[in-house]
Amino acid sequence: MRVRGTHLFTIDALLGPVVDVGQTPTGHRRVIPIIGGTVSGGLTGTVLPGGADWNLARPDGSTELWARYEIRLVGGAVVSVTNTAVHAADSPVPLLTTPQFDVGADGPVELRVGAFVGLLTPRLDEGRVQIDVHRLTAEP
Amino acid sequence: MRVRGTHLFTIDALLGPVVDVGQTPTGHRRVIPIIGGTVSGGLTGTVLPGGADWNLARPDGSTELWARYEIRLVGGAVVSVTNTAVHAADSPVPLLTTPQFDVGADGPVELRVGAFVGLLTPRLDEGRVQIDVHRLTAEP
Amino acid sequence: MRVRGTHLFTIDALLGPVVDVGQTPTGHRRVIPIIGGTVSGGLTGTVLPGGADWNLARPDGSTELWARYEIRLVGGAVVSVTNTAVHAADSPVPLLTTPQFDVGADGPVELRVGAFVGLLTPRLDEGRVQIDVHRLTAEP
Amino acid sequence: MRVRGTHLFTIDALLGPVVDVGQTPTGHRRVIPIIGGTVSGGLTGTVLPGGADWNLARPDGSTELWARYEIRLVGGAVVSVTNTAVHAADSPVPLLTTPQFDVGADGPVELRVGAFVGLLTPRLDEGRVQIDVHRLTAEP
Numbered sequence: 001m002r003v004r005g006t007h008l009f010t011i012d013a014l015l016g017p018v019v020d021v022g023q024t025p026t027g028h029r030r031v032i033p034i035i036g037g038t039v040s041g042g043l044t045g046t047v048l049p050g051g052a053d054w055n056l057a058r059p060d061g062s063t064e065l066w067a068r069y070e071i072r073l074v075g076g077a078v079v080s081v082t083n084t085a086v087h088a089a090d091s092p093v094p095l096l097t098t099p100q101f102d103v104g105a106d107g108p109v110e111l112r113v114g115a116f117v118g119l120l121t122p123r124l125d126e127g128r129v130q131i132d133v134h135r136l137t138a139e140p
Numbered sequence: 141m142r143v144r145g146t147h148l149f150t151i152d153a154l155l156g157p158v159v160d161v162g163q164t165p166t167g168h169r170r171v172i173p174i175i176g177g178t179v180s181g182g183l184t185g186t187v188l189p190g191g192a193d194w195n196l197a198r199p200d201g202s203t204e205l206w207a208r209y210e211i212r213l214v215g216g217a218v219v220s221v222t223n224t225a226v227h228a229a230d231s232p233v234p235l236l237t238t239p240q241f242d243v244g245a246d247g248p249v250e251l252r253v254g255a256f257v258g259l260l261t262p263r264l265d266e267g268r269v270q271i272d273v274h275r276l277t278a279e280p
Numbered sequence: 281m282r283v284r285g286t287h288l289f290t291i292d293a294l295l296g297p298v299v300d301v302g303q304t305p306t307g308h309r310r311v312i313p314i315i316g317g318t319v320s321g322g323l324t325g326t327v328l329p330g331g332a333d334w335n336l337a338r339p340d341g342s343t344e345l346w347a348r349y350e351i352r353l354v355g356g357a358v359v360s361v362t363n364t365a366v367h368a369a370d371s372p373v374p375l376l377t378t379p380q381f382d383v384g385a386d387g388p389v390e391l392r393v394g395a396f397v398g399l400l401t402p403r404l405d406e407g408r409v410q411i412d413v414h415r416l417t418a419e420p
Numbered sequence: 421m422r423v424r425g426t427h428l429f430t431i432d433a434l435l436g437p438v439v440d441v442g443q444t445p446t447g448h449r450r451v452i453p454i455i456g457g458t459v460s461g462g463l464t465g466t467v468l469p470g471g472a473d474w475n476l477a478r479p480d481g482s483t484e485l486w487a488r489y490e491i492r493l494v495g496g497a498v499v500s501v502t503n504t505a506v507h508a509a510d511s512p513v514p515l516l517t518t519p520q521f522d523v524g525a526d527g528p529v530e531l532r533v534g535a536f537v538g539l540l541t542p543r544l545d546e547g548r549v550q551i552d553v554h555r556l557t558a559e560p
Contacts, residue, residue: 001514001539003425003554018141019188021218022244025252026306029242032212033190050192052172053222054208058305058339061337062533068194070159079214080169080194086520090534094421096535096556098518100506102169103145104162107185110166113482113508115516117535119421119558134423136516136556138539139146140182141399144412145283149353165478197480202393205427222442226380226391234281236395236416238378240366252322253342253368253398255376259281259418274283276376278399299468301498302524303442305532309500309522311490328439330453334469334488334500348438348474348488352449358441360449360474382449384442393447404428 005134009042011071011081014128027058034069037128043108045073051081061089065097066122077107084117084129090091094119099133145257145274149182151211151221154268159192167198174209177268183212183248189220201229205237205260217247223258223271234259239273283328285414291361293350294408296320299332307338313350317408323388325353331361342400345377345400357387363411365399374399379413425487425537429462431501433549440470448476454489454549457548463528465493469502474513481509485540487515499529503538514539519553 004095024115031054037047053070058064065085072078082104085097097118119132156173171194177187191209198204205225212218225237237258241251259272296313307396317327321351321375331333338344345365352358360382367375399412446483451474471489478484485505492498495514500522507515515536521531539552 001552003423003537003539003556005423005556016190019190019212019218020244021220022246024244025340025342026240029244031190031218031220050159050171050190052190053210060305060532062305068192070161072202078171079159079160080171085535086533091533092556096558098535100216101203102161104160104164104166104169106162113506113511115518115537117507117537117556117558118425119423131168132421136423136425136537138514138516140500143283143397143399143416145416161413165480165482176309194347200392200445202445225395226393236418237322238395252340253366253371255365255378257283257395257397257416259283272281276283276285276397278374278376296470299470299492299498301490301522302526304522309524311470311498311500328471330436330439330451332488333470348472349491350441358439358451360441360451370497382441382444384440384449386442401471414459414538 001138001140003138004135006115007042008116008135009039009131011037011047011118011131011133012128013037013038013047015071025055027056027064030055030057034067035135038097039071039073041122045074047071047079063087063089065095073107077104079103079107083123085120094121094132096120097131099131141278141280143276143278145276148256148273149179151177151179151187151258151271152268153177153187153209153210153271154209155266157262161253166194167196167204170195170197172190179211179213179261184212185211185213188218203229205235213247217244217246219243219251234261234272236260236272239271281418281420283416283418287320287322288396288405288415291317291319291327291398291411292408292412293317293327293411294347295404302335304354307336309402310335312339313409314347319351319353323351324351327351328358343367343369345375353387357384358381359387359391365400374401374412376400378409378413421558421560423556423558425556426538427462428555429459429540431457431459431467431551431553432548433457433489433551435544437483444476447476447484450475450477452489457494458493459493460526463493465491467491468498472473482505485515495532497524499527499531505540514541515539516550517551522540
């Protein structure tokens, strides 16, 4: 079987100033607030302020990304996003992440099921990250 | 053995307008932003804006609380709080929650270990909740 | 308010040989199989083989306990147990843990809600641990 | 960018009799024990008995898969596997899952980082599932 991804939509998330928790028992914890942004290219909407990436730089140089936040689509439906990744210090860009979506009855319910990958391109000099969400499929 | 709690500090968290995700496969998801507040009575500091309670009202009438946010103590140390609970529709107030703390090297490292209970008193008419954090101990 | 615990029942879990994953990015992971045991003193039943404690000894000397397994009560109801803790190297015994219970419609549904503490006494020379489960309450 | 998967290895896991927790507040919980199996096709080893899929059939007909277990490779290294999925009632086979790997210093440390997809083919009449693990990459 061959695995491939189909682009669904793109999240452009604006980041606030890092909140530095410091060196914890499992690594360096930094909380990166998500303060807004846009959704485009398949779904259209905005990123709501209020979530974050509770980021952990581990002793071996790898990094755990663990982000939770909401997007509001044109029409009003809210989708809750949880996006996680573990990447090496020298991982190529885009970083590959694993998004999951919690969707209400009036939202894009097809996002409730299946497997997704997010191609995350940091643009930290601009204070934002771009995430291209793809649905994975397998075919003979 | 007898279990008892010792009061450590109190979090008074200010809540923003509810972000309603709607009816999801496991219940009604509402995201309740945490937008500020104070810490007093043992530790002194502020609640940072940017986290939330990703609240889930389940089909049987019970509710899951799942909150993540940060507090900044006088002196500058940041503590990351994760607070969870499952409570019945008719649970008496205060609701009992299970907080955990991620603490950097310059923070109150004694909060990294042990078991805690949070006594959560909703004051929703004032747009806030009060959480009295106790450390649990067992003694003969 | 005063916090107290009321004993509900006791789990006596038998442990299998440790499966050593070794030094991972966040600490030393050892998987401790749960291979049987008994439930007594309020509820009566057996511990089913098949779960484990996915234990993590962290670089600062503290330990994360994360166990998931099932108990079967007399009458046939199965309760799924998730039990977690973070404890210091020199924590006094019993260790305090935070159990949660997933309960089907024909089981002890009162365990679905509220806050619990487990008093865990290792008896590693006997290959078992005893966990006294208490329900927490708060009173004026 | 194009997303693709590269096959890494195949897990063939043997399942024990289902432990039925019944109807819980968020759906029908069934615990499916993992009692053995093999690893082949890139890595060589065995599936250790002792983990499970803590499976949840949700009220909307979708299913959450949440499995944790260990594999032991030839040479002795143990890898801890967590594999999750959410799939619709009518999802085509193979089901797409999201595996993660906790790896000790003497194991295949390249599995610690990156994004993976597992192509899960149930062979329930034979009491087993086959999971083809692929690493995801993105390329222009």
